Amino acid sequence: MQQSPSADRETDALTQLILEVFRLNGSLIAAGDRLVADLGLTSARWQVLGAIALSPTAEPVARLARSLGLHRQGVQRIVNELVAEGIVTLDDNPHHRRAKLVRLTKKGEALYRTAERRQRPWARKLARGIGVKAAVSAHAVLKVVRERLEIEPQMKIEERNTKL
Amino acid sequence: MQQSPSADRETDALTQLILEVFRLNGSLIAAGDRLVADLGLTSARWQVLGAIALSPTAEPVARLARSLGLHRQGVQRIVNELVAEGIVTLDDNPHHRRAKLVRLTKKGEALYRTAERRQRPWARKLARGIGVKAAVSAHAVLKVVRERLEIEPQMKIEERNTKL
């Protein structure tokens, strides 16, 4: 089903964009790791910490994993490490005997705030001169693509484990 | 060093964009895996295969890894598997006794073409209606950000192993 030439230019443009997303993702993770390494964080830990910090209410591991699009087991592993280091605690959940609620400790909150304080000027330098409009528009494009990828044909990570 | 409000909106917009890049990257890898799974490929294998197929001349593993921004060892592992499956071969390199040149076999070329044929209509569906201009502009934004991340403060993957 060959399309019009303009549709093909569109396809090519998106393909290039996708390749750039892969490259940028790699660079961002590497840069994030460097940014918080001396705090004992990694990009992965930071991401989990962020989900805990930003969630309006404390949540169990499985729910955090689901909302991050990560594997339950991977998040569990990270959370267990963070517990061992006194960065988060697992509190009893009045609504579920097994599913403990993950909460930041004082130390965890301080850690997250430190990382946040460091992230901002870093992002500011990266953002300089890009323009709100261009950034918002790029964001919109990526979001549309992601949403198209996520409709049906695909299953969520958790569903894969459960259903297959 | 507090900036003007507009600079902060810019920072916020970029932060949102960055989070979206992480999410999209995950979705793309998952979708890519599904797209070529029945061909015996994964996103990682496909990426390596692409580097081999698109390079104007055959290259050794270390060079492929460098140009992909991946670890030499990871690419080596994938290439070894591809050799075992008859998808690529390691040919003698007249200029270097150890660094064999990775080349696609007939089978490998056919496989890559099959994957490519499948990728195009898939990308076309994803791209529909996005507009060349929006895609190109988004690409430009991501590229600028990546290039800023890659100047100095950071070392290339290979350099890290060698220099530290």
Next chain:
DNA sequence: TCCAAATTGACAATATATTGTCAATTTGGA
């Protein structure tokens, strides 16, 4: 109330990625 389905954390097996080191070899400048 009851019970099948879904959720959850634990555990284990395996796959994959990362980090570090080494020796063979090539490269490039003195």
Next chain:
DNA sequence: TCCAAATTGACAATATATTGTCAATTTGGA
């Protein structure tokens, strides 16, 4: 020509991610 530095693949140790399974528990509909 010579030799220090860089590149390269091999190997190994470890870290991390993925997949699969299970039992405890909760949920939601009959």
